[in-house]
Amino acid sequence: MAITVSLLLLLAVMTVAFIRSGGLKVWHAVICVLLGFMLASTSMAPTISNGVSATADMVSGIRP
Numbered sequence: 001m002a003i004t005v006s007l008l009l010l011l012a013v014m015t016v017a018f019i020r021s022g023g024l025k026v027w028h029a030v031i032c033v034l035l036g037f038m039l040a041s042t043s044m045a046p047t048i049s050n051g052v053s054a055t056a057d058m059v060s061g062i063r064p
Contacts, residue, residue, distance in 0.1 A: 015032075018024030039045060 015024065015029050019026060019029060039048060
């Protein structure tokens, strides 16, 4: 759960930074959010969640 909240916060901060820099328009952000909500209600949602969790586990296992 903590990884999901952290990832959500990171994506939100990146979105705000892109909008402020002019690299991402507000309409682009709205479309991305709508796509996320649509994907969350499909049968692909568990696969996407598992992929994000596996990637987070792999990254957290890397030690410099």
